Amino acid sequence: MSLDRRTFIGRTAATSAGVALATAAGTTPAAAEWTPDPLRFSFSVMGTTDLHGNVLNWDYFTDAEFTDGEGNDIGLAKLSTLINAIRDERGPHRTLLIDAGDTIQGTQLAYYYAKIDPITGGNGGPVHPMALAMNAMGYDAVALGNHEFNYGIPLLRAFEEQCDFPLLAANALDAATERPAFPPYWIGTLRNPYGRDVKVGVLGLTNPGIAVWDRAHVEGLMTFPGLPEQAAHWVPRMRAAGADVVIVSAHSGTSGTSSYGDQLPHVENAAALVAEQVPGIDAILVGHAHEEIAERRVTNAETGRDVVLSEPLRWGMRLSVFDIELVWRRGHWQVESVGSRVLNANTADEDPRITALVAEEHANAVAYVNxxxxxxxxxxxxxxxxxxxxxxxxxxxxxxxxxxxxxxxxxxxxxxxxxxxxxxxxxxxxxxxxxxxxxxxxxxxxxxxxxxxxxxxxxxxxxxxxxxxxxxxxxxxxxxxxxxxxxxxxxxxxxxxxxxxxxxxxxxxxxxxxxxxxxxxxxxxxxxxxxxxxxxxxxxxxxxxxxxxxxxxxxxxxxxxxxxxxxxxxxxxxxxxxxxxxxxxxxxxxxxxxxxxx
The missing domain is CATH 3.90.780.10 (5'-Nucleotidase, C-terminal domain)
Known part of the structure; x- marks a missing residue:
């Protein structure tokens, strides 16, 4: 498969079958009911995390559809249906889609394109099925997780080249220059009918434990300082660059603890610490801990404002949705309120676009494991x-x-x-x-x-x-x-x-x-x-x-x-x-x- 296929699919628009998809997702289309207001604007940021190579609702170890005791479903194809429904509900220019990392490791599908027929970037080689699906779904930005480094930096760079969205990691630094080895943040623009566009910044933070867990791949090449320290450095710069809203996508849990003890001076699960210690953040998409957090509010110690955190479990079982309300005051947009919720992938059918898109890659992986x-x-x-x-x-x-x-x-x-x-x-x-x-x-x-x-x-x-x-x-x-x-x-x-x-x-x-x-x-x-x-x-x-x-x-x-x-x-x-x-x-x-x- 050539890279041309990935480029052609690219960042496709939401499906036109909005009503059907919204119904499948358990929501009601409301785009037609929204009336533009020159002084108010609302939008949603959808978030995934810890996908771990799951595109389809499939268990490659049992060679059957995924099932567990809690009735969960998994995979990007399920999430795509939920995402399209929200896009149809919200209407144009009122949604963003981000991820908090651990994308390219975890299933035999991902393993196949890392080790058996590895991607190389550029034209002519295979395209990673996660890049194929996520490009088609229109992701805006993705933070790096620790498992992105399991196969080494060259394969990660090849994956980065195949993605139509940036891979963010403000605290993954080049060991020689101490500068970010990946883009630290991304700022996107949501168009407003009155010309008052909204700029949304997404800061990506990865896990310091990479220095311990993947030492063989990163030692001497990259360093991974703490999340609060790097957020404190970059959030003001994002605001200075015009971000009206700042979202952090953090591959880090909320407990404030570290599985590696005192081996590193940086906390592994630091998302809540970032919310508490760093002013200027409106919401945090949490990853790494494989927990379900519909909404958690952490009060920032300096501003007294709540920062909303949400984590959508793992493997595509859930979709976090941050609903953000803005008001126009003193010549710029201000965040009036933020709420979050999680949607369950088991309420949606798989998006046939995504299943068809990775059918060949899926068949290759199934043949290999059998x-x-x-x-x-x-x-x-x-x-x-x-x-x-x-x-x-x-x-x-x-x-x-x-x-x-x-x-x-x-x-x-x-x-x-x-x-x-x-x-x-x-x-x-x-x-x-x-x-x-x-x-x-x-x-x-x-x-x-x-x-x-x-x-x-x-x-x-x-x-x-x-x-x-x-x-x-x-x-x-x-x-x-x-x-x-x-x-x-x-x-x-x-x-x-x-x-x-x-x-x-x-x-x-x-x-x-x-x-x-x-x-x-x-x-x-x-x-x-x-x-x-x-x-x-x-x-x-x-x-x-x-x-x-x-x-x-x-x-x-x-x-x-x-x-x-x-x-x-x-x-x-x-x-x-x-x-x-x-x-x-x-x-x-x-x-x-x-x-x-x-």
Missing amino acids: QVIGTASEAMTAAEAPWRDTPIIDFINHVQAETVRAAMAGTEYGDLPVLSQAACFSRTAAIPAGDVTIRDVAGMYVFENTLEARLVTGAQLKDYLEFSARYFARVPAGAPVDPEELTNADGTPDYNYDVVSGVTYDIDIAEPAGSRITGLAFEGEPVADTAEFVLAVNNYRANGGGNFPHVAAADQLWSNSDEIRNTIIAWVQANGEIDPAAFASVDWRLTRDGEPVF
Whole structure:
């Protein structure tokens, strides 16, 4: 497919079937009812975030339409219907469409055009399906997320070249010049029938954690200072450039916390801090945290004015809509009110323009993930992996340990025991008995992590496991245990609960966090504090993701540039069969007073 196709589609206008689309979206067309007022103007800013490569309502790991227990739908095609309805409702020049990042990573569709048939920019090569869809939908500006950097800066630049909208990141700076490596902001004009045009500025802010999570891709090339500091620098400049309204598109949550602890001096989830600390902002589209926030108001400490925040969940499940009212005073527009809401994608049909547009790319991805690469002697599932040692997680650890062991052979660390760390990334992951496809394997490991080897001591390993065990709620001995209530204590996600293979240990859930690991042993003998181990660990964890102790500061003995997912796929192709009898074992268990919980 040539770039000409993308250019031809370009920034198409809203569909003419406005009434039908508005009805599908659960709204009522009102453009004809709007009467222009020389002293008042209203418009809507629509926002998406954390799309993660989802164009269609499709799950490439199950090879079927997406479904979950909450009845959510996903994808840009669904959102396009909602967006067109609002455009028809509002009428010409009264809407903008923006995004808060994490666009080009997350599905096998996105992976295909990053790794299997990668985009290169320019003419003649494939066009990224996210660029195809977002161009056709008429996005005005998109902030960068941390996952934009997962495939390296060259691929991100190729994606940028294919987009008809700017990629914004005021706090992604060129390491040599300390100047923005991407446009910091965009100012668009909404036409007014009375000649009093409205200028709307969008400031893009990305996540400082990129410096930790994608160090291999950005170290020495880009730096990522804090969001409040950069917003304080750029918002006055946007106002000076004529912006009547300032919207921030921030790939940053609202909690004020950081998963990487004190490794960086900048807060990961800083959107609310930006609202509170930086004057001159009217609204913030929030991303990164995968939460649904219809409307949150944060009072700015300097002006006393409310800043409205909204976050539309993830994957295209929701659409945030900021409704903004302006009044003409003293020769310029002033914001009179801002409100926000979220619309649910499951109320809309997929836009046939978008589904047709990416049909070829979708078919390519489906064909790729359905390739048979081996067999399995029995089925494995991750359904119970968060609270029970399961063969499917053992399999990941087996491949990782075997890979690192081979890399250490012949080195000064070749005689050290190799342990391996893994987490349950998806509770729906499963390997069927019989034929095994790429999508089966990819479903176990849904992130683009790479593999490293780090040197750790027995004492450090114990600390690491204690930190991981915070994942479980405390349940006294004798009290009933509900697996669904036991996990994710204090909001800890599944991907931040690590199990370690190669040693055995118990986790006493009757004890407080920090005092739960008992019986830590290697080959039947207690692990000494001074014992040394090689830990096979993914780069996210090794670079500080999740703020686990010791591992980020541990000596790096080896690293690999290939994704762990590809390493597992290659293992299956080379070995032909997955047989749990060769690797499955109970290395850890949940206990109370020494008795197993399950």
